[in-house]
Amino acid sequence: MEEYLETSPKIIAEIRDYITHGEFRSAADLFGQILPADQAKFFITLTAEEQRHLLTAMEIPDIADIFDELDDQQTLDAANNLPLPFLADIIDDMDPDEAADLLGDLSGKDVRRTISFMEEPEEVLPLLRYPDDTAGGRMTTDFLVLRPEETVEEAIRDLRKSDRESDVPYYLFVVGDSGSLIGVTGLRELVSAEPEQAIASIMNTHVIQIEDMEDQEEAARLMKHYDLSALPVVDRNQRLKGVISHDDILDVLVDESTEDIYRLASVSDTAIEPESGLGRQLRGRLPWLLLNTVTALFGSWVISNFGDLFVQVAVLAFFQSVVASQGGSAASQNVAMIVRGLALGKIDISKAWPIMLRQVAVGMMIGVMIGVIVGVGVGYWQSNPILGLVLGLALLGNMLVASFVGTLAPIVLQAVGQDPALASSVLVTAMTDSLGFLIFLSLAQIFLPLIQQYM
Amino acid sequence: MEEYLETSPKIIAEIRDYITHGEFRSAADLFGQILPADQAKFFITLTAEEQRHLLTAMEIPDIADIFDELDDQQTLDAANNLPLPFLADIIDDMDPDEAADLLGDLSGKDVRRTISFMEEPEEVLPLLRYPDDTAGGRMTTDFLVLRPEETVEEAIRDLRKSDRESDVPYYLFVVGDSGSLIGVTGLRELVSAEPEQAIASIMNTHVIQIEDMEDQEEAARLMKHYDLSALPVVDRNQRLKGVISHDDILDVLVDESTEDIYRLASVSDTAIEPESGLGRQLRGRLPWLLLNTVTALFGSWVISNFGDLFVQVAVLAFFQSVVASQGGSAASQNVAMIVRGLALGKIDISKAWPIMLRQVAVGMMIGVMIGVIVGVGVGYWQSNPILGLVLGLALLGNMLVASFVGTLAPIVLQAVGQDPALASSVLVTAMTDSLGFLIFLSLAQIFLPLIQQYM
Numbered sequence: 081m082e083e084y085l086e087t088s089p090k091i092i093a094e095i096r097d098y099i100t101h102g103e104f105r106s107a108a109d110l111f112g113q114i115l116p117a118d119q120a121k122f123f124i125t126l127t128a129e130e131q132r133h134l135l136t137a138m139e140i141p142d143i144a145d146i147f148d149e150l151d152d153q154q155t156l157d158a159a160n161n162l163p164l165p166f167l168a169d170i171i172d173d174m175d176p177d178e179a180a181d182l183l184g185d186l187s188g189k190d191v192r193r194t195i196s197f198m199e200e201p202e203e204v205l206p207l208l209r210y211p212d213d214t215a216g217g218r219m220t221t222d223f224l225v226l227r228p229e230e231t232v233e234e235a236i237r238d239l240r241k242s243d244r245e246s247d248v249p250y251y252l253f254v255v256g257d258s259g260s261l262i263g264v265t266g267l268r269e270l271v272s273a274e275p276e277q278a279i280a281s282i283m284n285t286h287v288i289q290i291e292d293m294e295d296q297e298e299a300a301r302l303m304k305h306y307d308l309s310a311l312p313v314v315d316r317n318q319r320l321k322g323v324i325s326h327d328d329i330l331d332v333l334v335d336e337s338t339e340d341i342y343r344l345a346s347v348s349d350t351a352i353e354p355e356s357g358l359g360r361q362l363r364g365r366l367p368w369l370l371l372n373t374v375t376a377l378f379g380s381w382v383i384s385n386f387g388d389l390f391v392q393v394a395v396l397a398f399f400q401s402v403v404a405s406q407g408g409s410a411a412s413q414n415v416a417m418i419v420r421g422l423a424l425g426k427i428d429i430s431k432a433w434p435i436m437l438r439q440v441a442v443g444m445m446i447g448v449m450i451g452v453i454v455g456v457g458v459g460y461w462q463s464n465p466i467l468g469l470v471l472g473l474a475l476l477g478n479m480l481v482a483s484f485v486g487t488l489a490p491i492v493l494q495a496v497g498q499d500p501a502l503a504s505s506v507l508v509t510a511m512t513d514s515l516g517f518l519i520f521l522s523l524a525q526i527f528l529p530l531i532q533q534y535m
Numbered sequence: 536m537e538e539y540l541e542t543s544p545k546i547i548a549e550i551r552d553y554i555t556h557g558e559f560r561s562a563a564d565l566f567g568q569i570l571p572a573d574q575a576k577f578f579i580t581l582t583a584e585e586q587r588h589l590l591t592a593m594e595i596p597d598i599a600d601i602f603d604e605l606d607d608q609q610t611l612d613a614a615n616n617l618p619l620p621f622l623a624d625i626i627d628d629m630d631p632d633e634a635a636d637l638l639g640d641l642s643g644k645d646v647r648r649t650i651s652f653m654e655e656p657e658e659v660l661p662l663l664r665y666p667d668d669t670a671g672g673r674m675t676t677d678f679l680v681l682r683p684e685e686t687v688e689e690a691i692r693d694l695r696k697s698d699r700e701s702d703v704p705y706y707l708f709v710v711g712d713s714g715s716l717i718g719v720t721g722l723r724e725l726v727s728a729e730p731e732q733a734i735a736s737i738m739n740t741h742v743i744q745i746e747d748m749e750d751q752e753e754a755a756r757l758m759k760h761y762d763l764s765a766l767p768v769v770d771r772n773q774r775l776k777g778v779i780s781h782d783d784i785l786d787v788l789v790d791e792s793t794e795d796i797y798r799l800a801s802v803s804d805t806a807i808e809p810e811s812g813l814g815r816q817l818r819g820r821l822p823w824l825l826l827n828t829v830t831a832l833f834g835s836w837v838i839s840n841f842g843d844l845f846v847q848v849a850v851l852a853f854f855q856s857v858v859a860s861q862g863g864s865a866a867s868q869n870v871a872m873i874v875r876g877l878a879l880g881k882i883d884i885s886k887a888w889p890i891m892l893r894q895v896a897v898g899m900m901i902g903v904m905i906g907v908i909v910g911v912g913v914g915y916w917q918s919n920p921i922l923g924l925v926l927g928l929a930l931l932g933n934m935l936v937a938s939f940v941g942t943l944a945p946i947v948l949q950a951v952g953q954d955p956a957l958a959s960s961v962l963v964t965a966m967t968d969s970l971g972f973l974i975f976l977s978l979a980q981i982f983l984p985l986i987q988q989y990m
Contacts, residue, residue, distance in 0.1 A: 086743055086761070117760045240727045250705040250722065250764075267705065267722035272695045288541055304789070305572045306541070307782040309705075309764055326781045327762040330788065334759070337792035338875055341799065345871030346864060353881055354872050354890045354942065361897045365868050369901060372864045373909050373930075376857040383853045390852045394845040397852035398838045402831040404856060405968065408863075409801060409827045409961060413820050416800030417809050420793055426808055435809045442816045446824060449817075454828050475828075487809065506864060513860065 087118040095122065099130055108137035116142075120149035123158070132161045144173035147182065152212075153351065156185045164190060168197030171204070176221045177328070180207035206321070215299045216292035218332065219313040219322030226254045228262060228280035232273045239270075251310040253320055254283045261287060261312055261320040289314050292321050299324050300332040301425060340419055343501035344412075346372070368506055375510030379404070382514050386521040393531055395462060396524050399471050403520045406450065407478035407512030414439055414486025415508055419501045422494050432491050436484070443483025447476035464534040470527050474520035478512060481519075485511045542573040550577065554585055563592035571597075575604035578613070587616045599628035602637065607667075608806065611640045619645060623652030626659070631676045632783070635662035661776070670754045671747035673787065674768040674777030681709045683717060683735035687728045694725075706765040708775055709738045716742060716767055716775040744769050747776050754779050755787040756880060795874055798956035799867075801827070823961055830965030834859070837969050841976040848986055850917060851979050854926050858975045861905065862933035862967030869894055869941030870963055874956045877949050887946050891939070898938025902931035919989040925982050929975035933967060936974075940966045 091114060098107035111119060111134070123131060123146055135143055135158070147155050147170060159167050159182060171179045171194065183191055183204060195201050203221050210216030224242060226235050235252070252270065254263035263283030273282045289312045290299050303311050309326040339350045349364030383400065390397050418435075421427035427435065451472035459468020489508055490500035524531065546569060553562035566574055566589070578586060578601055590598055590613070602610050602625060614622050614637060626634045626649065638646055638659060650656050658676050665671030679697065681690050690707070707725065709718035718738030728737045744767045745754050758766050764781040794805045804819030838855065845852050873890075876882035882890065906927035914923020944963055945955035979986065 086757075115761060117762070121760075236726055239723070267726060268694070271691055271722060271726060302541075304782075304785050305576075306570060307572070309781050326764050326785075327759075330759050330781075330785065333785065333788060334792075334879065337789075337796070338879070341792070341796055341871050341875050344796065345799065345867045347868050347871060352872060354869075354876055354894060355882075358897055358900060362900060365865075365897070366901055366904065368868075369861065369864055369905060370908070373857065373861055373905055376860040377909070377913070379860070380853040380857055383856070384850070387849050387853070390845045390849040394842050394852075395839070397845045397855070398835040398842070400852070401838070401856055401859060401968065401972075402828065402835055405831040405834070405859075405964070406824065406828055409824055410820075412800045413802050413823075414809075416796050416802060417807060420796050421808055424789065424793070427810075439809060442813055442820075445813060445817060446821055449821065450824060450828055453825070454832070458832070509860070513856065517856075 087114045092122060099126065099134065102133075104133045104137040107134060111138070112142060116145040116149050119146050120154075124150065124154050128157070128161055131158050135162065140169050141173050143170050148175050148178045152181050152185060155182050159186070164194050165197045168194045169199075172199050176203045176207055177217075177219060177322075179204045180210075181212060181217075184208060184212070210292060213296050214292065215290045215294045215296055215311075215313050215324060216321065218296050218299060218328045219292070219324045220328075221322045223323040224252055225320065226252050226265070226279045226283075228254050228256060228278065228283065230279045231275065232270055232277045232279065232282065233275035235270060235279055236275075251312075251323070253287075253312050253323070254279055255320050258317075259320060260318040261289060261314050263287060264312070287312060290324075291316065296332050297336060300329050300336070303329045304333070305425075336423065339499075340423060340501045343499060344416060344419065346506045372506045372510075375506065376513065378510065379513040379517055382517045383521065386525065389521060389524060389528070393524070393528070393535070395464075395467065395535075396521065399458065399467075400517055400520050402454070402471070403474045403478050404509075404513040404516040406475055407482040407516045408509040410443065410446065410479050410482035411486035411508045411512050414443075414483055415490055418487055418490040422490065422500050427491075429491060429495060432495075435491075436487050439487040440480060440483045443479045444476070447479030450479070451476040464531060466527050466530040466534060470520065470523045470531065474516070474523055477519040477523075478516040481515045482508075482512050542569045547577060554581065554589065557588075559588045559592040562589060566593070567597060571600040571604050574601050575609075579605065579609050583612070583616055586613050590617065595624050596628050598625050603630050603633045607636050607640060610637050614641070619649050620652045623649045624654075627654050631658045631662055632672075632674060632777075634659045635665075636667060636672075639663060639667070665747060668751050669747065670745045670749045670751060670766075670768045670779060671776065673751045673754060673783045674747070674779045675783075676777045678778040679707055680775065681707050681720070681734050681738075683709050683711060683733065683738065685734045686730065687725055687732045687734065687737065688730035690725060690734055691730075706767075706778070708742070708767050708778070709734055710775050713772075714775060715773040716744060716769050718742060719767070742767060745779075746771065751787050752791060755784050755791070758784045759788070760880075791878065794954075795878060795956045798954065799871060799874065801961045827961045827965075830961065831968065833965065834968040834972055837972045838976065841980065844976060844979060844983070848979070848983070848990070850919075850922065851976065854913065854922075855972055855975050857909070857926070858929045858933050859964075859968040859971040861930055862937040862971045863964040865898065865901065865934050865937035866941035866963045866967050869898075869938055870945055873942055873945040877945065877955050882946075884946060884950060887950075890946075891942050894938045894942040895935060898934045899931070902934030905934070906931040919986060921982050921985040921989060925975065925978045925986065929971070929978055932974040932978075933971040936970045937963075937967045 091110065095107050095110050098110065126134065150158065171182060183194065186194060207221060224239065250267055252265050252267065253261060254265065256262040263285045264287045265279065265283040269282050288302060288306055288308060290302060292313050292315050299311055302308065303326070311324045312320055313322045313324060315321050335350070342350050346368035347364055348368060349360065352361055352364045418427065454475055455468040455472025458471050459465040485508055493502055494500045546565065550562050550565050553565065581589065605613065626637060638649065641649060662671070662676060679694065705722055707720050707722065708716060709720065711717040718740045719742045720734065720738045724737050743757060743761055743763060745757060747768050747770050754766055757763065758781070766779045767775055768777045768779060770776050790805065797805050801823035802819055803823060804815065807816055807819045873882065909930055910923040910927025913926050914920040941963055948957055949955040
């Protein structure tokens with residue numbers, strides 16, 4: 081994978097060279113020739129000191145472009161390095177939604193002082209009240225509106241006058257009195273219409289929209305389902321408050337997938353990266369691993385109730401883990417299928433029972449096949465057909481447990497309003513481990529005289 | 536989650552009622568009032584017979600809209616139900632990229648006959664040569680182009696004349712002689728420019744683009760990195776061949792995330808859903824579970840070399856699984872972090888060693904903490920401090936193994952051009968299981984006399 085998709089490594093090397101030699105003005109000049117997304121990618125490789133020097137040599141609007149591209153944490157780190165009046169100028173030039181995120185992340189004292197230094201805080205302030213993960217928290221307030229009584233010609237004249245670099249250039253929303261959203265049209269329709277037509281006559285009054293306090297995932301679902309490149313956000317009184325654009329929704333979908341992948345692997349903090357510091361990794365990983373130990377020790381306790389068995393037939397200790405491991409793998413498959421199906425809206429929770437039956441049926445098929453193969457194989461290996469029989473039956477039994485628990489756990493979590501991905505390996509495999517041991521060792525106990533006949 | 540985001544359940548119930556009573560014309564009329572995305576969602580709940588009746592009662596362009604929304608497999612199922620001349624008319628009206636996907640999925644004989652019935656096969660035929668997962672396979676050929684020497688006024692006139700419902704309405708690409716891509720502009724720029732200006736004077740000549748045979752993931756990465764809502768696709772000679780739009784890229788990103796989640800859970804077919812048939816689930820899941828059994832049996836073989844131990848100290852059989860389980864969980868965390876970091880372009884593979892060192896260091900910290908907690912706890916529980924010591928040391932050792940293998944495996948797979956998500960639980964936990972048993976039982980062997988002193 082290329083590090084900078086559209087920028088030659090030569091330019092990057094030159095910029096780095098200037099920075100190494102402290103020539104920040106030359107670096108900034110060259111920096112201006114590459115796209116903001118690549119600037120951001122390069123920027124985060126610099127030390128805090130280098131970042132500060134480079135920013136000081138740059139123009140405010142260009143800094144704002146970089147800040148718009150950085151992650152929230154990266155923006156905050158860079159911002160904390162700058163004098164507040166300078167930072168206020170940058171925030172004035174940032175996209176309102178990113179600006180609000182940054183202001184929300186500053187320490188309480190800095191927020192007020194920064195706002196006092198800003199020239200146009202009114203674009204950003206209304207956004208501060210929305211939590212990051214709501215539709216309101218993802219929207220921009222920088223969009224173009226039309227009035228229904230305007231003519232197409234007037235609308236085009238207004239568009240020409242507006243020097244805004246709007247984030248959402250294609251859709252044009254139409255608002256009535258009191259600012260309520262009443263229609264949508266597109267630049268294409270505007271261009272194709274007769275100049276004297278009223279906007280009301282070319283707008284579509286069926287506008288797909290979302291309320292400001294709804295979850296950003298709902299916004300993503302709407303935009304994906306209806307292939308929208310922009311989604312208007314309204315308040316409870318149908319007043320247009322902002323617009324979510326397609327690139328915001330890409331970020332939401334990617335973040336949600338990351339969260340699912342991490343939770344399924346029992347990492348509870350999605351901001352953890354392999355290069356994250358020790359403290360952050362410990363906080364995000366250790367609690368789950370400790371929980372895993374506790375549940376594994378419960379498995380040990382299950383086994384300890386069969387302690388005498390191992391003295392009589394040590395060979396049982398070889399195979400108990402196969403049963404547990406197989407159940408764990410099968411349960412992981414089920415959890416992944418359900419979690420993803422729920423995330424993509426493909427599973428209707430009211431049809432939980434047919435899904436459960438299907439999954440248990442599949443588990444039975446797989447259990448029979450693996451049970452027979454492994455049972456016969458181990459029966460030969462250990463010259464003990466009864467041991468093979470016990471192992472095969474235990475594999476089948478635990479496969480049924482795995483199918484049931486692996487399907488039920490995420491569905492139940494969803495039904496009670498929790499994230500189904502919390503049915504992660506640790507919790508579900510605790511069940512398959514313990515029950516796997518219990519099934520295998522109980523069967524061994526029952527068949528013990530027969531197993532011993534072959535020893 | 537609502538099933539139909541924008542359609543009331545009442546309308547859905549009415550449509551279903553008409554269908555149940557065989558009144559397909561009334562059903563089709565009502566059906567026409569809901570959005571295609573919701574039509575598609577409803578359509579797939581019908582039986583093949585109902586689908587055919589409903590389609591026969593509908594207008595061709597409306598059917599094409601539904602087919603554009605369905606998954607490839609769902610479209611194929613519905614298409615196989617229809618007479619070929621009827622199907623050809625529908626394909627004529629579909630988005631070219633979806634039409635090409637469908638044609639590519641038909642059986643060889645049907646493809647030729649369907650094409651012979653089509654009125655405008657020339658839009659679709661060039662797309663047939665691209666594999667589904669390339670940039671060319673994702674692009675549409677239905678886009679608007681301008682010439683550099685045109686004036687803005689002429690361009691707007693052309694736009695008005697074109698009655699196409701273009702998929703990519705905002706970006707306008709400019710092609711020179713021989714059809715090569717030389718610039719890009721937007722409707723907004725067109726509207727804001729003076730009527731007599733030449734397109735050449737308002738276009739941006741730095742066009743981010745992709746070659747037709749490149750991977751769709753690369754296209755997704757470009758569009759996400761640079762926040763593009765459309766990406767032009769060119770051939771080797773820089774000729775503009777098509778355009779990928781933002782909703783296609785959403786699909787790519789979602790599909791790639793699903794693939795990662797499934798592979799990490801050892802499900803090898805991303806088309807599997809909980810409601811998929813037995814055959815499909817067996818094919819996608821059984822091979823991995825069998826592989827898991829084989830690797831688990833290798834673990835059994837490792838344990839079997841310590842068979843005498845269990846006769847002497849049965850209690851060892853209780854705790855070997857804790858070591859294996861802990862290592863497996865820790866390795867899954869590492870694999871998830873690396874796989875996601877690679878997918879999002881956050882990990883630079885040339886920095887593999889620092890990442891590895893960091894991960895092993897984190898593993899050591901976690902290993903020490905869990906080793907001490909569990910070692911002391913089990914030492915008390917079993918009144919055997921040496922057993923606790925052995926267990927604690929084994930937990931630490933296996934945590935180091937997990938950090939190393941869980942980090943290395945996906946990085947190596949990526950480096951040799953394989954999907955890093957193939958370092959799924961089955962393969963990596965095979966290592967942590969076997970080495971976990973080996974470490975624990977070897978230590979137990981060494982400390983055996985001391986362990987027995989406390990029994």
